Amino acid sequence: MTHSVSWSTLSRPARAYRVFHATWSVAGLASLGYIWVCAAKRRRSRPLGASMAFLSIEGVGLIIGGGDCPMGRFQEQLGDPVPLFELVLPPRAAKAAVPILAVASLAGFLAVALRQPSRSGKRAT
Numbered sequence: 001m002t003h004s005v006s007w008s009t010l011s012r013p014a015r016a017y018r019v020f021h022a023t024w025s026v027a028g029l030a031s032l033g034y035i036w037v038c039a040a041k042r043r044r045s046r047p048l049g050a051s052m053a054f055l056s057i058e059g060v061g062l063i064i065g066g067g068d069c070p071m072g073r074f075q076e077q078l079g080d081p082v083p084l085f086e087l088v089l090p091p092r093a094a095k096a097a098v099p100i101l102a103v104a105s106l107a108g109f110l111a112v113a114l115r116q117p118s119r120s121g122k123r124a125t
Contacts, residue, residue, distance in 0.1 A: 005082050014078040021075070021084050031055050032105055039111035042118040052112070055105045067098055 007015065031051035038048045064070045072083065085094035 005080060011079050014075070014080040017071075017075055017078055018080060018084070018087075021069075021071070025084060028055065028058055028101075032101065032108060035105070035108040035112060039108060039115055042115050044117045048112070052109060055109075059102065059105065062098065062102065 007018075010018070031054045034047060034051045035055070038044065038051075061070045062068070065072065069075075069083065075081075083094060085097045088094075089097060
């Protein structure tokens with residue numbers, strides 16, 4: 001399904017929600033990257049815990065939404081029917097992004113759990 005909703009035709013609340021959702025998504029990707037850096041470097045830190053909590057909240061939201069963003073209906077009520085990933089990816093790739101990112105997140109959690117922290121990686125920052 002192709003959507004054609006331009007930024008200029010969106011209501012102010014829909015634009016604000018897009019900005020919020022995009023910021024949330026960037027934070028999620030940054031969290032995922034940080035988890036993998038910590039797994040690779042065998043580092044433990046407060047930001048690692050925060051990153052894992054953030055992605056866990058996202059995971060619960062996706063479970064509630066049946067694999068889709070649970071805020072999709074709210075977004076549509078604001079007048080924006082375009083899922084966030086479809087703003088930057090073709091629809092098929094956008095739909096595949098959620099399970100791919102979920103697997104990458106779970107694998108990152110597992111990598112952190114299985115790789116014991118090194119002496120130099122035990123930071124309380």
